[in-house]
């Protein structure tokens with residue numbers, strides 16, 4: 009039986025990169041027997057401007073019940089003037105599908121892409137497990153006396169034992185499955201004595217179940233410093249929603265930019281459930297429609313999607329091909345090439361077919 | 363009349379670097395007529411282990427009433443087992459003295475110290491204004507059903523119009539005084555819709571009073587990415603307490619490490635009030651007592667202190683001498699030299715005396 013994959017190209021450069029990613033998926037479907045049904049969703053800024061639709065319940069329900077994966081391009085369009093519609097969709101997927109583990113590999117595929125002196129691709133290779141359903145993103149809080157000199161504005165960083173534990177477990181399970189020797193917790197428990205004391209305590213409790221793995225603690229500020237000095241000692245990093253967001257953008261910088269960073273959001277304890285796959289980059293309005301967007305992030309994201317569908321070997325193949333694209337300059341300008349989005353896609357498809 | 367400067371060497375490498383910084387201050391006192399009275403405080407881990415004293419009210423009161431500055435080394439000692447005593451002192455100073463602007467220059471003094479390929483010292487030169495009395499650091503929140511599977515742990519990110527506005531004003535005032543063309547706000551207003559909507563709104567309101575300066579907005583995740591790609595476009599960054607903490611550690615990485623980063627915490631609207639001066643580094647227990655600590659961060663911090671005392675030209679002089687120390691390898695190992703803390707101090711003092 010074929011697996012239903014929802015494609016949500018979205019805004020800005022989203023449609024351009026998802027178009028190329030779609031070609032890759034179609035190739036796997038037509039030539040490699042990966043039995044998928046592609047279902048393209050007309051959601052995002054265009055749709056919102058047309059009829060105010062953001063994330064309809066019938067679509068959300070069908071995704072939850074029938075889909076195995078959602079492949080999302082990017083959301084955000086200056087014409088709309090705010091991000092409410094984008095949050096409806098993005099958080100509708102992340103929260104609505106309870107995709108608690110946002111998995112973001114920070115892996116450099118070519119020495120040239122690493123912006124650090126005396127460091128090469130081999131030094132940039134870790135995976136961030138970002139909690140994806142709680143923390144500051146719940147947007148609990150409010151504004152009191154808004155617009156007056158006495159205004160108070162609050163957002164709560166909300167963490168549950170259940171939410172924290174399952175994310176940490178996902179990180180350790182991944183470490184075990186991949187033979188990692190360490191897992192790092194990144195927090196700010198020296199300042200956030202309630203929320204991050206829970207993270208700290210839970211981390212070392214969970215670690216006891218994985219005696220072969222060394223649990224290590226690092227403050228988020230120190231982590232960001234180490235990442236620009238020497239990222240080579242990190243293998244798996246578990247962290248909260250906000251810090252995961254920050255550290256993976258920094259990590260994208262170490263990989264060669266947002267055009268090189270893919271991600272998966274999973275309900276990690278049950279691999280049969282639907283997953284969300286998105287390049288880490290945004291909609292990049294200034295690049296949109298110009299054939300300038302780097303499709304490699306979305307190809308790497310497709311690699312994670314194929315792994316989710318039960319084809320783990322394809323990730324390595326896609327990664328190797330992206331690495332060759334960089335090496336041979338068959339890539340876009342942001343990573344040192346001169347090709348357009350479409351030409352990179354053409355080359356990639358042709359090579360995949362060999 | 364002489365100005366009272368409280369010295370708080372603290373823990374770990376704190377006493378070693380503050381000893382050198384004290385020599386610099388004494389030299390300014392004895393040879394350059396900078397009329398200061400030095401008052402050394404016996405506070406920190408040693409004192410706490412001896413008699414449980416953390417931050418006594420009589421000392422806090424005398425600082426508030428009589429001192430012009432506090433020069434703090436670092437706090438934190440593994441023998442104590444927790445950081446409560448350290449927070450009593452550090453937050454006692456920052457919050458107790460209402461030092462709302464934590465000013466952290468991110469300035470590389472030598473090309474060799476910049477860890478980025480194709481970037482030199484000229485590309486790393488901005489100042490972070492970190493809000494220092496609110497945000498997540500108020501530690502408002504709690505734990506509910508602690509230790510059970512249903513545990514909930516919360517920290518509130520608390521922001522007031524007054525607190526946000528005065529910090530943003532401090533950043534713009536600095537920008538105006540130093541001829542900066544831009545001020546960046548770094549926030550996460552796309553996720554923290556209450557707390558950071560206030561920051562966003564307030565930023566652009568304040569900016570109207572500074573028509574010659576261009577206000578620019580950047581999300582914190584994007585900022586961390588830009589900083590490893592190309593930090594050269596930033597001049598002044600205003601941000602909240604937590605993001606300021608993170609971004610200045612990353613910034614220290616761009617400057618050559620924590621051994622090169624100084625800071626001042628001021629009640630910026632009233633320069634006559636007491637200020638707190640601290641190197642950005644921590645107590646670094648593994649380095650303590652080994653004559654390995656880099657004293658340059660504390661010398662640069664003394665430069666900021668002298669500026670606070672009304673001697674702005676000395677900052678440039680100290681900075682130039684530190685730059686020469688790096689260039690001529692009259693420095694510690696962390697920045698490519700072979701000297702010990704004391705030997706660097708000896709050289710620095712001798713050069714200052716010329």
Ligand SMILES: CC(C)[C@H](C(=O)O)[C@@H](O)C(=O)O
Nearest residue numbers: 098252253288290552553583
């Ligand atoms: C668009 C924004 C809300 C989002 C986030 O913060 O999660 C983005 O930065 C990301 O990392 O996917």
Ligand SMILES: CC(C)[C@H](C(=O)O)[C@@H](O)C(=O)O
Nearest residue numbers: 198199229452606607642644
């Ligand atoms: C020790 C810690 C609480 C402190 C902070 O987070 O402010 C430190 O990281 C700093 O930047 O001065």
